[in-house]
Amino acid sequence: MYRVDTSYGSEGLPVWERPEPQPRAAPVPLSRAKIAAAAIRLADAHGLDGLSVRKIAKELGVGPMRLYDYVTNRSELLDLMVDAVYAEIAEAGQHSGWRATLLAVVHRTRDAALAHEWFADLLGARPHLGPHALAVGETTAAALSQAPGVRTIEELQRALGALNAFLVGALRREVTERRTARSTGTDEAAWQASLGPYLTRMLETGRYPTVARLVVDGAHLDAEETFHRNLTTILDGITGHPHR
The missing domain is CATH 1.10.357.10 (Tetracycline Repressor, domain 2)
Incomplete structure (x- = not known):
């Protein structure tokens, strides 16, 4: 973990400031940008609940453990996506x-x-x-x-x-x-x-005159x-x- 000395003590560098890991002799090259792009594709299709390291690794064609060289946890992954x-x-x-x-x-x-x-x-x-x-x-x-x-x-x-x-x-x-x-x-x-039908019955009671105006006179807005x-x-x- 890369660390930096601050007025609050020694703290880990955020994901944006840590250097990319050294390239491996592997069939599929990785980077944080590629990992974030794959995660975004999955989240666009399935939402955040459908996002996992295993699914991202499968999308990229690599083993799940390789991703942890680039992001240490889900929070860092979301930071990169955002x-x-x-x-x-x-x-x-x-x-x-x-x-x-x-x-x-x-x-x-x-x-x-x-x-x-x-x-x-x-x-x-x-x-x-x-x-x-x-x-x-x-x-x-x-x-x-x-x-x-x-x-x-x-x-x-x-x-x-x-x-x-x-x-x-x-x-x-x-x-x-x-x-x-x-x-x-x-x-x-x-x-x-x-x-x-239900709303008509409720409005005909006269108890909701302003709501009635909105329903009757209001347009369906773009x-x-x-x-x-x-x-x-x-x-x-x-x-x-x-x-x-």
């Missing part, structure tokens, strides 16, 4: 203004979460600190620090918290609905239609458009200046 997805998000890059940059990064994050649904399960806990995750965090924080309503570090912290809370909640809801539709064979519109409009509302609230 940072590989952040590499996709980082491709959003910088744009001409702070709002355009944030819109690009957040929409790119949504695209990544819909392509890799397991990614949404790993959002919202402690921050991800891989190099690509840090790059996305820097782009996001730097753009938000330029918003008109963000002047101090405390305001930047609160603004980032509000943006992240929206993002995690929105992505988890959308991913959960997609999973539910697949597992039940019924999309949201069909589910609502199946409960139509998921992508709704995400964009809600994101715009969040940014308007952060800046204090509604965007037209």
Whole structure:
């Protein structure tokens, strides 16, 4: 194990800072990038519950023990997978203004979460600190620090918290609905239609007038458009200046 001396004592180097193992004279060359890519393919197909060292090794055509030269545990494997997805998000890059940059990064994050649904399960806990995750965090924080309503570090912290809370909640809801539709064979519109008679009876009692308005007058909103409009509302609230 590689170690580094810090003010907190001697600590093991995180997986991103450890050098790759020396190549072996083996039929199948390995790297952390190849292991992460194989793990992502499996997680995309079967979710995180279907992920194991044995399955990844089989996918790569190697023995399971070879993988432990590159990652010491499941946590490190997830770190590599998550940072590989952040590499996709980082491709959003910088744009001409702070709002355009944030819109690009957040929409790119949504695209990544819909392509890799397991990614949404790993959002919202402690921050991800891989190099690509840090790059996305820097782009996001730097753009938000330029918003008109963000002047101090405390305001930047609160603004980032509000943006992240929206993002995690929105992505988890959308991913959960997609999973539910697949597992039940019924999309949201069909589910609502199946409960139509019951809901009609409940609304006719007059006890839920606002819910009745939403059901009767509300439209079936497009998921992508709704995400964009809600994101715009969040940014308007952060800046204090509604965007037209």
